[in-house]
Amino acid sequence: MAQLTFTAPDAATAILALAGRLDAASLGPIWGEARRALTRNPDRSIVVDCTRVDYCDGAGIALLVELLRAERAPEAAVRVEGLREGFQRLLDQYDPAEFRAPPPRREVAGSFIERLGRAGRSLWLGIYELITFIGEGMTAVVAALRHPRSVRWRDAILVAEEAGVNALPIVALIGFLMGVILAFQSAIAMRQFGAEIYVADLVGLAMTRELGPLMTAILLAGRSGAAFAAEIGTMKVNDEVNALATMGLDPVRFLVVPRVLAAVAMTPLLSIFAVLIGLVGGAAVMQLFEIPLYTYYSEVVNRVQLNDLMGGLFKSVVFGVLVAGIGCLRGLQTRTGAAAVGLSATSAVVTGIVLIVAVDGIFAVIFYYLDI
Amino acid sequence: MGADQVREVVIKVEGLTAAFDDRTILENVSFEVYKGEVFGILGGSGSGKTVLVRHIIGLYEPAAGRVFIEGQEVAAAQGDARLALLRRLGVMYQLGALFGSMTLLENVSLPLEEYTELPAEAIELVARLKLKLVGLEGFEHLMPSELSGGMQKRAAIARAMALDPAILFLDEPSSGLDPVTAADFDQTVLRLAQTLGITVVVVTHDLASTFTICDRVIMLHKQKKGIIAEGDPHELREKSDNPLVRHFFNREPEAETA
Incomplete structure (x- = not known):
């Protein structure tokens, strides 16, 4: 001692x-x-x-x-x-x-005006990066469509498997839950009017037009958007993105295009799947209210038009582009260090979901005026 | 230290075999490290130097054989015994392994905050002294990502020394350092070993540094999967009858004997 x-x-x-x-x-x-x-x-x-x-x-x-x-x-x-x-x-x-003196600290932004300026500048830089990225992405996707052989299809298929096939169980689970909740809650209210049969209309329309695509996109953002951001972010941290660039390989073509294409291909399929499982969930609930399966089926088929399904699938495609694009963008924007990868993944999910909601709102207005 | 003195064994490796799945890296390796010496683990890339160190500090479990630190078997130590053992060790990883979300000062302070009762100002001063020791004064409040690779490495050394461990493991400390800093660092290692009796195990292939600081070395070889030479590096350079060893110490290409 x-x-x-x-x-x-x-x-x-x-x-x-x-x-x-x-x-x-x-x-x-x-x-x-x-x-x-x-x-x-x-x-x-x-x-x-x-x-x-x-x-x-x-x-x-x-x-x-x-x-x-x-x-x-x-x-x-x-x-x-x-x-x-x-x-x-x-x-x-x-x-x-x-x-004697404390170690030197970095200057932190002093006055209010200075901080306001910095915040404004970083906001503008963010928007500028987004615009650049959209431009680069579009060019790369168009180039990929014109020269399909230049796409790394092997990567795209691996991503499609991970983001699509492996997402089936969770999409099925949530889809079923949605169908059951929707049917059950509405059936209780409608039974008072003896209108249980219209539950079929409600579940069918809500799932195909809105909930199927929306829920699939949100799951995709949480599963694959975050994964894209973390994977590309880690590559960025490890200088792998720079290595691609110095080999003359465009990171956008190499990393972003396969992911966006895979997501675009998978989202509508997952969405259809979610809708179907949701309808099964609704059918299961209807059995409790003694509506025969065939009655439920013919009500859904009569009520839900091809338009509704196509509208929903179109939204799915757009959501797929948004989620995959934002995931890749956040990955490429990763600064350095392990913490930065976490921030990128978080930001990919949050931005992805915000965009999904915003774009869904815009679609609702458009579909209303076009009477789809 | 004279050879006739009975020296205290700090690390004892007995018949160690290191294997991943069915790939054997090291086979039946045995050696001892004595208290207060600077012990070098040499060898070309891929010869298993880092793997050996990771077995000694208990990160990997040996496929066969045993490792003892101060008489305690590393793989068998559990719970408090393991913590007590780890407190005696300081490890500097090859790539630094600094925590990216903390400043340099916070990185070095972390073990002090967790393991000692020192007041905050004392911890800050100890950490600043350690950073000064590796020439990083003035960079206390920077994040690791804002530094060059060599500076990160030096900060990692400072962190490994934060608690003044009894045994210090350095995995390639001098690669990435400029010659002057590397030479300064060699002197620091010697001073620590001589004054505080710290045992230093250093993985390196920097010959100049080996000759300056190492009392004894072992040399590993990829094909032999084990030790091909052991002893004073100066003697090995002059007298070894193994061409592999002579080539290594004289920095000659191996092609002519292969």
Whole structure:
């Protein structure tokens, strides 16, 4: 253990004797005491007597530096004496005066105007990057369609499997749940009017026009949008994106195009699947209300037109482009470090879902005026 | 240190075989490291230097054989015994492995905050002294990603030394350092080993640094899957009868003997 004794033989001098092991484990209690001994005696010259120090590691050296670094009058100087030669050499590596000032900190934006300016600029840069990315993406997709052989189809198929096929269970689960909830909640209300049969219309229309595509897109954003951002973000952090660029391979063509194409192909399929499972869920609930399966079926088929389905699928395609595009964009925008990858993935999901909701609203208005 | 003195064994590796699935990297490797020495693990790339170190510090479990640190078997240590063992070690990883979300000062302070009772200002000063030791004063509040690779490496060394461990493992500390900083760093390692009795295990293929700091080395070889030489690096350079070893120490191409 480390020990400290303070003695003041006369008015001008004092002795601070340290003894034992000065190491990180034992210094905690005496650190403050040693400092206070100095600050309480600003006019005495102080000798730090280390003759009885057996061991002194980095933390012990730090304590000595701490005692030596304080600014004091020349007649009240602090000296370290009696430190064993090896430890003295460790201490001599440092000039205590260097550690008087706190380490330099980076300037953080000062005034309100300056911060406003910075925020505005970063907002503009974000929009500018988005526009650039949309442009590059469109060019690359058009180029891919004109020269299908230039697309890395193998990557696209792998992504399609991961984002599409492997998403079936979760899409099925949520789709079924949607159908059941929708049917059950509306059936309870409609039974009061003896209108249970219209539950079929409600489930059919809501699933095909809105909920199927919307829910699929939100699941896609959470599963694959985040995955795209994390994967491309990690590649960015590891300089892999730069490696592609210096090989003359356009990261957008190489990384973004296969993902967007795969997502566009998969989203409508997943969406159809979700609608069908939702209808099955609705049918299951209808059995509880004693509506025969065939009645339910013919009501759905009569009520839901091809228009409704096509409108829903068209939305799905657009959602697929948005989710995959935003995932890739956030990945490519990743700064450095592990934390940045996490931020990119988060931002991909949040931006993806916000865009889905906004675009869905726009579609609702358009479909209303076009009477689809 | 004279050879006739009985020296305290700090690390003892007994018949260690390191394998991943069915790929064997090292076979039946045994050696000892003594207290207070600077021990070098040498060898070409892919010879299993890093794998060996990771077995010693208990990151990987040996396929066969045992590793003891201060008499305690590493793979068998669990719970508190394992924590106590790990506290005695400082490890610097090849790529730095600094925490990207923390500044340099926070990276170095982390072990001190978690393991000691020191007041905050003391922790800050200890961390600043460690950073000064590796020449990074003035960069305390920067994030690792804002530094060059060599600076990250130096910061990683500072973090490994934060608690003044009894055994310090350095995985290629000098690669990525400029010659002057590397030479300064060699002196720091020597000072620490001599004054505090710290045992340093250093993985390296920097010959100049090996000759300066290492008391003893072992040399691993990829094809032999084990140690092909052990001893004082100067003696190995002059006297080894193994051409592989002589080529390595004299920095000659291996082609003529292959």
